[in-house]
Each structure stands twice: as structure tokens, then as C-alpha cells.
Amino acid sequence: MTALLEVENLRVAYGKIEAVKGISFTVEAGRIVTLIGTNGAGKTTTLRTLSGLLKPLAGTVRFDGRPLSGVPAHKIVALGLAHSPEGRHIFPRLTIAENLQLGAFLRKDGPAIDRDIQHVYELFPILGERAKQASGTLSGGEQQMLAMGRALMSRPKLLMLDEPSMGLSPIMMQKIMDTIAELKAAGTTILLVEQNAQAALSLADHGHVMETGRIVLSGTGADLLHDESVRKAYLGED
Amino acid sequence: MHELPQQLANGLILGAMYGLIAIGYTMVYGIVQLINFAHGEIFMVGGFGALTAYLALPDGTALALALPLMVLGGVLASVAVGVAAERFAYRPLRGAPRLAPLITAIGLSIALQQAIWKWYPDAKKARVFPQFKGESFDILGVTVQRGEVFLLLAAPLCMLALGLFVSRTRTGRGMQATAQDPDTAKLMGINTDRIIVIAFAIGAAFAAIAAVAHGLKYGQVDFRMGFITGLKAFTAAVLGGIGNIYGAMLGGVVLGVAEALATGYIEEIPGMTQFGGGSWKDVWAFVLLILVLLLRPQGLLGERVADRA
Numbered sequence: 030m031t032a033l034l035e036v037e038n039l040r041v042a043y044g045k046i047e048a049v050k051g052i053s054f055t056v057e058a059g060r061i062v063t064l065i066g067t068n069g070a071g072k073t074t075t076l077r078t079l080s081g082l083l084k085p086l087a088g089t090v091r092f093d094g095r096p097l098s099g100v101p102a103h104k105i106v107a108l109g110l111a112h113s114p115e116g117r118h119i120f121p122r123l124t125i126a127e128n129l130q131l132g133a134f135l136r137k138d139g140p141a142i143d144r145d146i147q148h149v150y151e152l153f154p155i156l157g158e159r160a161k162q163a164s165g166t167l168s169g170g171e172q173q174m175l176a177m178g179r180a181l182m183s184r185p186k187l188l189m190l191d192e193p194s195m196g197l198s199p200i201m202m203q204k205i206m207d208t209i210a211e212l213k214a215a216g217t218t219i220l221l222v223e224q225n226a227q228a229a230l231s232l233a234d235h236g237h238v239m240e241t242g243r244i245v246l247s248g249t250g251a252d253l254l255h256d257e258s259v260r261k262a263y264l265g266e267d
Numbered sequence: 268m269h270e271l272p273q274q275l276a277n278g279l280i281l282g283a284m285y286g287l288i289a290i291g292y293t294m295v296y297g298i299v300q301l302i303n304f305a306h307g308e309i310f311m312v313g314g315f316g317a318l319t320a321y322l323a324l325p326d327g328t329a330l331a332l333a334l335p336l337m338v339l340g341g342v343l344a345s346v347a348v349g350v351a352a353e354r355f356a357y358r359p360l361r362g363a364p365r366l367a368p369l370i371t372a373i374g375l376s377i378a379l380q381q382a383i384w385k386w387y388p389d390a391k392k393a394r395v396f397p398q399f400k401g402e403s404f405d406i407l408g409v410t411v412q413r414g415e416v417f418l419l420l421a422a423p424l425c426m427l428a429l430g431l432f433v434s435r436t437r438t439g440r441g442m443q444a445t446a447q448d449p450d451t452a453k454l455m456g457i458n459t460d461r462i463i464v465i466a467f468a469i470g471a472a473f474a475a476i477a478a479v480a481h482g483l484k485y486g487q488v489d490f491r492m493g494f495i496t497g498l499k500a501f502t503a504a505v506l507g508g509i510g511n512i513y514g515a516m517l518g519g520v521v522l523g524v525a526e527a528l529a530t531g532y533i534e535e536i537p538g539m540t541q542f543g544g545g546s547w548k549d550v551w552a553f554v555l556l557i558l559v560l561l562l563r564p565q566g567l568l569g570e571r572v573a574d575r576a
Contacts, residue, residue: 082450102453111454118451120444131444134437135456183456 031094033058033187033218034079034110039088041071041078048074050242051088056187056220061213063221063229063250065263066239072222073115075239076189079220080112081105093186107135109186113193115222117176121165125156128164128175132182142182149178152208170201177208181217188212189220194228206232226263230254238263274531275524276409280484282523283422287477288500289507289515290429291349291470297446297510298466300365301357304372306474307497308379309349313475314396314488315387316344321397330397334417334479341475348379349471350464358460376493383490393489396482414483421476426516429469433512438465446510495549502556508569517567525555 032055041049049071056062064072077083079090081102090097092110100108111132120128129149133142150157153174159167164175173193180188190209194202206228213219213232223229230236233250238259246259253259288310295303303309320340324333356375360368383390399413411419433439444452445462452459481496482488499522507518529551534543542550559566 080454082453101458102450103456103458106454106456114451114454118448120447120451122447123440123443127440131440131452131455131457134441179455 032056033093034220035089035091036075036079037089037091039075039078039090040086041074041083042086043074047086048242049078049085052237052239052242052244054237054244054247056218057234058186058218059213059216060234061209061219061221061232061250063223063233063236064239065223065226065229065236065253067263068224069241070239071242072239073191076112076191076220076222077114079105079189080110106183106185109183110189111180111183111185111187112189113176113180113191115191115195117169117172119164119167119172119175119179122163124161125164125167125175126160128179129156129182132179135183145182145184149181152211153178170197170204173197173201173205174208177205181212185217187218187220189222191222192224193221194223194225202228226259227254230259270408272407272409274527276411278524278527279520280411280415280418280523281526282503282520283418283516284477284480284484284519285496285500285503285522286516286519287422287425287473287480288496289504289519290425290473290512291467292501292504293507293509293512293515294466294470296504297512298442298449298463299357299361301368302372302501303352303357303467303470304369304497304501305352305356305375305379306349306470307493307500308376309345309352309471309493310474310478310481310497310500311488311490311493312348312379312383313341313345313471313478314482314492315383315390315394316475317341317479317482318394318396318488319344330399333397338476338479341479342472345471345475345478346468349467349474353464353467358463376497380490380493387490390490393487396486396488398483398486412484414480417483418477418480421480422516425473425476426513429473429512432469438462442466499549499552502552506556506559506566508566511566511568514566514568521567522552522555526552 034056037053038051039049040047040051052075064075066072074083078085081100092108095108097105120131126146129146133145136142155171156174156178164172167175177190177193193205197205209219209221209232221229221233230250230253236248236250236253237244238246238253248256291306292303295301317337317340320337321333324336352375356371357368360371401413403413404411433442441452441457442462444455444457445459449459481492503518503522504515506522507514526548530545530548534540
């Protein structure tokens, strides 16, 4: 069986600075795969390249059996690859409901879109309570919920989450992580980028540790969680 | 005779015209952060497009019948130039330092003026634009010229249509998303290149409608007419809060009224006699701009500066 996402020898550069120096990994349908690593390891660059916002220097990306090279960003989401970006990037002057509708921008099935919006409100009740409010007024955690809900609105085959726990209180972070587990249980395939290695590895089927643009270690979530070098470098143990 | 209601009406009419043109500056700025300094010339080209349509009609066609075709001709000419400018002049410079598209815009402005001067028949001097004949209207003691009625109908209709388009349609919502966060808009599946073209096209169409109104009001079109009017409309856009479409119209009206009042009343202030009258009105318009930039740099309805930080 081929994987849903296959990344092979991907290299990405900003000008002359190579941020991703040839990485390969796959994401199988129904799994959670995580990329962990410190700031500047190239995780966000990888996601932005997969969703078409950055052009790779070299390498191939196949999604759902199709090469993605040369496909513009606005067409990639149509193929079933949704991206909840780092820093949330909700549309602050639009309401919560309008943000969610934008997540379904390419869909034409009106009634089903409304049902999916209701589903997001069930997942995150606070969003439903504030549906008509400008989303810039939400707290950081609520904005994260909105960003995730918005990404789900395209009914993606693969959901890419970039730092969903960044800047959140422990309670809010737990809520987000619980939701990711729920999504997985519902069969969603997720590529998760996190600095919070403990949380990410506990959820993930598979993990890759990135350092300065390279994957330096790969394994199942449980293996990495118990790997001594990972524990030292990322889980703050000595 | 400087009756206040008449001065206000004059200002409102002038301001509605500035406002229509200002929409083009503000929409393009709101989405690509570019001041399209060629927009005044896109307005001017619309005037010549409308004149061309009029001249193509058989002699003796009633102006009221010709007007829809003149609007169409003007809109086609302006939109063609606006969209071509985006595609061939500005798009290749997207992501370049901001000075590059700005200089391009100024160059394009000069090129368009010179192109009309050189190639439009007899355009080296102002060309006569058809005007409505007959008595002006008297509305509650305010005199309104026949040609001005077109603008008084067109400006609110255009604003209403634009407001509905932006808030109610899918493309309009895509436009708001693109203005607020272009990269994330792409992640939603929005073709931001297409949105940018639409913004240029709407701005150009509104400028063309303003140009028809300008022609009907002054009875002529001139290859230089886009410069000062464009600058005023840009002022209106900044005054209202650049990036905000309602601000553009409000800024236009405030500017128009301020100009009319300055023209009518400044000379009555003791010691200011020599600063009154029509020849000083441009000065007062820009004094108003300077005051707004000092006291409320985000403009009357602006909030972008804080939002974008």
C-alpha cells in the first residue's frame, strides 16, 4: 500500500540559506505523524512547502498518488491537503462563522457545509457561542480552535497542524491535544509539527526528529518517547 | 452669492466623484499594499473611452440614450488598462521592494498620458465631451446641473453594489480574506491572483463612471485630467482610511465639501481675502490631508495600522 503523503529528498531554501536539506518521510492514511525539533529546525518550512506557499529547491512530494510539484497553493487544498498555520492566522476582522465558511471556500455543498460548521461548534462549543463575533477578539487558545476548525472545513484527507500548542495555557493545550486524539479516532490523518515533544510523541504513531534542516532520528512515537537522546534533548531530562 | 446649501451640494457632488475614484486606490492598496499612482490615468482613459463610444454613435443620438453605451465604453477602456497594468506592470514586481512598483506606477501614469496625447485623435488639446442641454434642476433652492444627476444616481448605486458584493458574495469574502492575510487566503483555496485582478477591475470601472460624470460636468476630457483629480481622490482615500471602501467614499465627500466651503467662505474671513476663491481650493484640499495625517494618521474610518502590526 502506498502512503497518502510521500516526501522524498525535499530541499527548501530562502535565498542562499538552505532551511530544509533533503528530508524524506511518509504519512500513511489514518495515522498521526509528527515532526519535532527546536526552533529553526525546518519544520514550519516543510509544512509551508507541502501546502505550496514555498517552492522547493529539489525533491518530490506525492500526495494521494499525485506529484505536487508546480501545483499552486490554492489548488493544493482542493486535493485534500489542509494546513493550519503556525501562529493560527485567523482572519481577525471576520466573524468566527465567516472564518469557518472560508475554510470551505472551495466546497459547493451548502447544507453539508452548515452541518460541518455545527460539527466544529460541537468540537469547540465556545466557537458556537461566539459565532457572530469578530475572531480577532478571541483568546489565543480559542483562535487555535478556530484555526483547526477552519482547516477541517475543507474535509481534508490530510490535516497539517503547525504548533497548535504554541503559547497556550496548560489547560488549553490539553484541550487541543485531546481534540487531536479525537480527530484521530474519527479516522483523520494528521501531520503534526510541535515543539512540545512530549505531547506530540504521546499522540503520534510515528515521529521524526529534525535538526537544522535534517531528520536525525525516526521511530514510533513510543520509541522516541523512550529514546535517551530525545529525552535529553527535547524532554528536558538529564 | 455663497449660499450654504448650494456650497454643500457642490461639495457633495464633487466629493462623490472623488469617492468613486478613491475606491480604486483603496481596494488595490487594501489587497496588495500598492499605491497605484496610474489610477488617475485609468480614470482619464475612461473619459476617452466614453467619448469614443459617443462618437461611434450616429449623429443626433440623444445623450440620455447614448449614456449607457458611453458608460460601457468608458468602463471597458479603463478595465482593460487597469487589468493590463496589473498583469504586465505590477504582477512581475510582486515581492520586490516596495519602491519598485511605486516607481513603475508613476512611470505608467506618464506613459498613459503621453499615449493618449500622441495617439488619440486631436487629444493634444482638451476634447469636447457631450453635455445635457436644458435648464438645471432646482431642488429645495439648490441648483443641480443636469449632468450632475448622473453622478448623484451612480455613486450611491455603485457603493451599494460594492458593499453587497464584498459582504455577501463568495468572491467578496475571498477578497476580504486576501486583504487580511494573503498567504492564509491561499491555504483556503482562494486564487489570490484572481482576487487582485478583480480588485483592479472594480477600481477601474468605478473610475470610468467617475470620468463620465466628470465629462458631463465640465464638458471636456483632457489627457492631463487624471493628474490633479487622481491626486485628490488619493487624498480622499487616505482621509477616509486607506484600505476601507466606505472610508474612501466618506473621505471623498469630506474633501469635496471642504473644498467647496473653502472656495466659498475663506475669502470672507478677515485677513484671508487673498486665500479664497477657486484658485486656492487645491491648496486647502491638501492642507486638510496634512491635518488628518498629523491628527489621525489612520484616516477617518481607518484601523488597519493597528490590525496589521
